Amino acid sequence: QVQLVQSGAEVKKPGASVKVSCKASGYTLTNYYMHWVRQAPGQGLEWMGIINPSGGSTSYAQKFQGRVTMTSDTSTSTVYMELGSLRSEDTAVFYCARGNYYEGRSGTLFDYWGQGTLVTVSS
Amino acid sequence: DIQMTQSPSSLSASVGDRVTITCRASQSINSYLNWYQQKPGKAPKVLIHAASSLQSGVPSRFSGSGSGTDFTLTISSLQPEDFATYYCQQSFSSSFTFGQGTRLEIK
Numbered sequence: 104q105v106q107l108v109q110s111g112a113e114v115k116k117p118g119a120s121v122k123v124s125c126k127a128s129g130y131t132l133t134n135y136y137m138h139w140v141r142q143a144p145g146q147g148l149e150w151m152g153i154i155n156p157s158g159g160s161t162s163y164a165q166k167f168q169g170r171v172t173m174t175s176d177t178s179t180s181t182v183y184m185e186l187g188s189l190r191s192e193d194t195a196v197f198y199c200a201r202g203n204y205y206e207g208r209s210g211t212l213f214d215y216w217g218q219g220t221l222v223t224v225s226s
Numbered sequence: 227d228i229q230m231t232q233s234p235s236s237l238s239a240s241v242g243d244r245v246t247i248t249c250r251a252s253q254s255i256n257s258y259l260n261w262y263q264q265k266p267g268k269a270p271k272v273l274i275h276a277a278s279s280l281q282s283g284v285p286s287r288f289s290g291s292g293s294g295t296d297f298t299l300t301i302s303s304l305q306p307e308d309f310a311t312y313y314c315q316q317s318f319s320s321s322f323t324f325g326q327g328t329r330l331e332i333k
Contacts, residue, residue: 148270198270217269
C-alpha cells in the first residue's frame with residue numbers, strides 16, 4: 104500500500120534552516136509528482152511547491168521563492184524540503200502529498216499524504 | 227493567483243442533519259476542484275475530485291457539485307465521524323490554492 108513517512112519534529116532557532124524528508128513506499132517515486140503543504144497552528148493549508156522526482160524539476164509558490172528547496176533521491180525513494188531563513192511565523196506542520204492526475208493530466212488531486220512534520224521556530 | 231473562498235467558516239450541526247459548504251473561486255476553474263476532510267492532528271484526506279467525483283471508499287453521503295466559480299460540498303446525513311474541517315482546493319492553475327477551511331462542529 105502507498106505510504107509517505109516523514110521525518111520527526113524539529114526545533115530550530117530563527118535564521119536557521121530545516122530539512123524535512125518524506126520517504127515513499129508502495130509505488131514508484133518517479134511516476135508521480137510530490138507536493139509540499141504548510142499548515143500553521145490553527146490555520147489552513149498552504150501550498151508550498153512541487154517536485155518532479157524524475158529529473159528533479161521544481162516549482163515553488165512565490166511566497167517561498169528564494170527560501171525553499173525541494174530535492175529527491177530516487178535511490179531511497181525520498182523527497183526533501185528545505186526551508187531557510189526561518190522565522191517564528193514558519194512554525195507549522197509540513198506535509199508531503201502525492202499528486203495524482205485525472206482527466207488526462209488536466210486535473211490534480213493530492214491522494215496520499217505524509218503524517219506531517221512539526222517544525223517549531225523559537226529562540 | 228486564484229483565490230478560493232469558503233463559506234461558512236464554521237458551522238454547527240447535529241447528527242442526521244444535511245449540510246452544505248460553499249466554495250467560490252476568484253475566476254473560472256472549470257471543474258478542477260477538490261474537497262478534503264481534515265481531523266485534528268491528522269493529515270487531510272481527499273473526498274472528491276473534479277468537483278463531483280467521489281474518491282474510492284468515501285461514503286456516498288458526501289457529494290459535490292458545481293463548475294466555473296461556484297461549488298458545493300454536501301453531506302446528506304451527518305454522522306459522528308464527519309465532524310472535522312473541510313477544505314476546497316483548485317488545480318486549474320499550478321498555484322493549487324486551498325480555501326480557508328470550514329470547521330464543522332457538533333451542535
